[in-house]
Amino acid sequence: MIPGLQLSSSFSMLLEILISLGFVYFLFSVLGSMVVEQWSHIIRLRSRFLMQWLDKLLDDPANKNFAYLVYNHPLIDALKTDKNNPAKYIASSSFAQAFIDVIGQQAIQYQFEKDEDGNWKYLDQGHQADKVKSFYEGAQALKPSAFKDLLLSFLSQNCQYQVLGADEFRVQNQLLANNGEPQLLSPFKNLDNANNLSRLQVSIQNWYQNYMDRLTGHYKGKTGSLTKWASIAVVLAFNIDSLHLLTVLRTNKDLRESLVVGAEKLVDEKEKALTDSVNYYSLAIKALANKDTSLKSSSNETAFLNKLNRFIAKEDTVLRQHIKNQEKMVALIEAYSLPIGWHEAEVPLVWFKKKGTLSVDERKTWDCLSLLKYLLGISISIVALSFGAPFWFDVLNKFINVRRAGIKPKESAETNA
DSSP states (O other): OOHHHHHHHHHHHHHHHHHHHHHHHHHHHHHHHHHHHHHHHHTTHHHHHHHHHHHHHTBOTTSOBTHHHHHTSHHHHTTOSBTTBOOSOOOHHHHHHHHHHHHHGGGOOOOEEEOTTSOEEEOOOOOOSOHHHHHHHHHHTSOSOHHHHHHHHHHHHHOOEEEOOHHHHHHHHHHHHHTTOOOOSSSEEESOHHHHHHHHHHHHHHHHHHHHHHHHHHHHHHHHHHHHHHHHHHHHHHTOOHHHHHHHHHHOHHHHHHHHHHHHHHHHHHHHOSSSOOOHHHHHHHHTTTOOOTTSTTOHHHHHHHHHHHHHHTTOHHHHHHHHHHHHHHHHHHTTOOSOSOOTTSTTGGGGSOTTOOOSSGGGSOSHHHHHHHHHHHHHHHHHHHTOHHHHHHHHHHHHHHHHHSOOHHHHHHHHO
């Protein structure tokens, strides 16, 4: 055998093993992220997290906390999935519109009078058409505070307007009165009514979006701990022993090649996408689309998962969709017939069989070394899955690019012949 050919074949097999292992980690990392999303939905983590941060953002100790008013604005209230589940996400445009209305309402003075029957009735003061003016008046109606200064800065830095002095305001009203015209109700004069509102909205949207960028970082940190727990749950639920998996991949060429094909299809599906945003679940489903799941739909893990999920979901339609996607992902993964899962003939259940039924496989024979290897394999899997699907997708992308850039062993043999 030609030495160069042997080296090329060995490197090719090593690369296939790494790609196969990385693909398995990617698939179960996606499943772990789905578990995190499912649990986050159950405890309403995203909506509660958003509400807590908006509560901090809109809290003005000198006046009031405007978060409650914003959440009760019709635009924001309509985003609720139910009466007990606030909005999980608020677009910057919706927030800006709601916030401008809320601040504008602070200048409204509610008046009541008695009717002919002696009952009190509310005097409707009409709708303020100029929202920039109402925003200014609402901000001015607040007690002095840093939050009030912030509101006025949105106007002073982005809008064209004029505030008449007391004497000028009185003179202007006198002139209007002499001419029989309606008098000014406020010293605020909007000098660019066509563009001031859009400028004010953009300014508030940028302020809100910058704050949401910081919130996203904190939320990822919050879910990072959940990802670790999800990794532990997934590894234990499917009994993923990385050392055993590595041994099988080294000897099982068919399994190795099948996983490599799936990994290559995964990378190709991402290249076909017309957007930079990545939905790893969708990519994984497309990569596994041709797998036959008919023989693997009744495994112990899937049956237990189905029962547990049906108990948890109840009448929650969103959660049921999460569960449906999760079950589909599990069925597709099982179609690869990976050397994982809880089976009586596999470690560690085989260790509890009666003496005399031990396998010739050293791994299946109980001793301290076998236990340490098994625990090490489980620990490696937990650490690997905790890196997350984006990490393993990037690793796969690099390995596959290296594989495609190299010369395949068969082509090398033909060349040397």
